[in-house]
Amino acid sequence: MLKLSNVNSFYGEVQVLKDLSLQINQGEIVTLIGANAAGKSTMLSCISRTVKSFTGEITFEDHRIDGLRPDQVVDHGLIQVPEGRLLFPKLTVRENLELGAYSKRSRNNRKERLEYVYGLLPKMKERSNQMAGSLSGGEAQMCAIGRGLMADPKLLMLDEPSLGLAPIIVLEIMELIKNIRKEGMTILLVEQNVRQSLKLADRAYVIENGRILMEGNGKELLDSNEVKKAYLGI
Amino acid sequence: MEQILQVFISGILSGGIYALASVGLALIFGVVGLVNFAHGEYLMLAMYIAYWIFNIVGLDPYQSLLINLVVMAAIGYITFKVIMERVLDSDHSIQMLLTLALSMVLQNLALMFFKADYRNIRIDMTNDIMNIGFITLNTPRVLAFIIAIGASVLLYLFLQKTFTGAAMRAISQNGKAAQLMGINIKSIYCLAFVIGTTLVGLAGLLISPIYPAFPTVGASFSTLAFIVVVLGGLSSVPGAIIGGLFIGVIESFAGYFAGPAYQQAAYFLLFILVLIFKPNGLFGRS
Numbered sequence: 001m002l003k004l005s006n007v008n009s010f011y012g013e014v015q016v017l018k019d020l021s022l023q024i025n026q027g028e029i030v031t032l033i034g035a036n037a038a039g040k041s042t043m044l045s046c047i048s049r050t051v052k053s054f055t056g057e058i059t060f061e062d063h064r065i066d067g068l069r070p071d072q073v074v075d076h077g078l079i080q081v082p083e084g085r086l087l088f089p090k091l092t093v094r095e096n097l098e099l100g101a102y103s104k105r106s107r108n109n110r111k112e113r114l115e116y117v118y119g120l121l122p123k124m125k126e127r128s129n130q131m132a133g134s135l136s137g138g139e140a141q142m143c144a145i146g147r148g149l150m151a152d153p154k155l156l157m158l159d160e161p162s163l164g165l166a167p168i169i170v171l172e173i174m175e176l177i178k179n180i181r182k183e184g185m186t187i188l189l190v191e192q193n194v195r196q197s198l199k200l201a202d203r204a205y206v207i208e209n210g211r212i213l214m215e216g217n218g219k220e221l222l223d224s225n226e227v228k229k230a231y232l233g234i
Numbered sequence: 235m236e237q238i239l240q241v242f243i244s245g246i247l248s249g250g251i252y253a254l255a256s257v258g259l260a261l262i263f264g265v266v267g268l269v270n271f272a273h274g275e276y277l278m279l280a281m282y283i284a285y286w287i288f289n290i291v292g293l294d295p296y297q298s299l300l301i302n303l304v305v306m307a308a309i310g311y312i313t314f315k316v317i318m319e320r321v322l323d324s325d326h327s328i329q330m331l332l333t334l335a336l337s338m339v340l341q342n343l344a345l346m347f348f349k350a351d352y353r354n355i356r357i358d359m360t361n362d363i364m365n366i367g368f369i370t371l372n373t374p375r376v377l378a379f380i381i382a383i384g385a386s387v388l389l390y391l392f393l394q395k396t397f398t399g400a401a402m403r404a405i406s407q408n409g410k411a412a413q414l415m416g417i418n419i420k421s422i423y424c425l426a427f428v429i430g431t432t433l434v435g436l437a438g439l440l441i442s443p444i445y446p447a448f449p450t451v452g453a454s455f456s457t458l459a460f461i462v463v464v465l466g467g468l469s470s471v472p473g474a475i476i477g478g479l480f481i482g483v484i485e486s487f488a489g490y491f492a493g494p495a496y497q498q499a500a501y502f503l504l505f506i507l508v509l510i511f512k513p514n515g516l517f518g519r520s
Contacts, residue, residue, distance in 0.1 A: 099412075
């Protein structure tokens, strides 16, 4: 469904991504794990086209998307829920959600999408007239995921959804991702919370210094000595 | 007492125009992030358009309102596409130099083509007055006030109630996130710029029956608009509306109590005081 071939990206003089290739198939939940500054968010920015300069090829459903504008990528159904939520703080929760459906693909189904998201996240319905800036961390993350779902994604890319959340809230978010997955959504999950995200994943990639270090199914990687040593501290 | 009220209302009437001249500047700054020093020059252009249509075709500014707005929107669109679009990602200092240069170019083009003469539009209504109780009001100023406040409020409603308006507010809060929503930010930037120039053009048109057009007429309004926008909290449209009315009243009272020479000094003084004590503007949040 999504395929990256030999993607290189530079931030000034520093090469952030080095010949990175990976693939995500329809219906899968794939996790990308790696330490801080390994290039995870940069990779998502390359896919969403918010990073302008990189080389390599990115295809989505057999369309080349590496020459598109960010809004055109969204039109294809490739949706990113960014790191740090990036909600619009002075807009209400409802306005935030509705803007998630701004693109052509879901603009006209705004109402149905909103009903769907409210069904999935009843708390967002309660909070709908509140400013997004006043939400707690967990609620803000839910709002951000809900906003992503408003776009009717074909592939949902979640960047560090557990960042800065209390452990119990992390479990809640993981549960939510599991539910979304059950409905057949293809998901790319970028995480630092290695154990939780590997449990959830069909397949996983380990990224280090901008390179793919390992690839395997979630269980394999959880059991592998390298991952245990490097990320789980066992 | 009656005189005080008269002075106050006179100030409010001017303030409405100041508000309209400023909301576009606030919008362009808030959404596009562009400090447009050429803002007042669009007011000057609209005044000349009104003047020439009146002299050549014989339509008074109110009759030529629609044509004028369309031409101003087109000028705004061309400016954005030809000039502004190239510096969207550039440094603030580069953007400022560019808009400052644009302002000088437009002023001097006007000087070259239209000469430095003051050009007045004298229509029947120019000296009309209306009496409300003991208060005497100049009809074109009342009309200008009503249309100006109406247009400013319409802009506010557009931002609050429409989907495109929500997209504009979203961009001003987080441009990256807005892109991830599938908002084509360049086209929204363009729309904001066009709305901004059209509205300041409307302000120019509304004052054209009572105020002469000359090449540097925009400059004084630019300064004024900047003060209003800073008072209102930079990117806030309602802030700019209230800020405009406020400046109008201050100016009016300063003229009455201290003499016309002190009008500008009064609002500059106020401006400095606000910057010292409330640097985020009267209505801005930190």
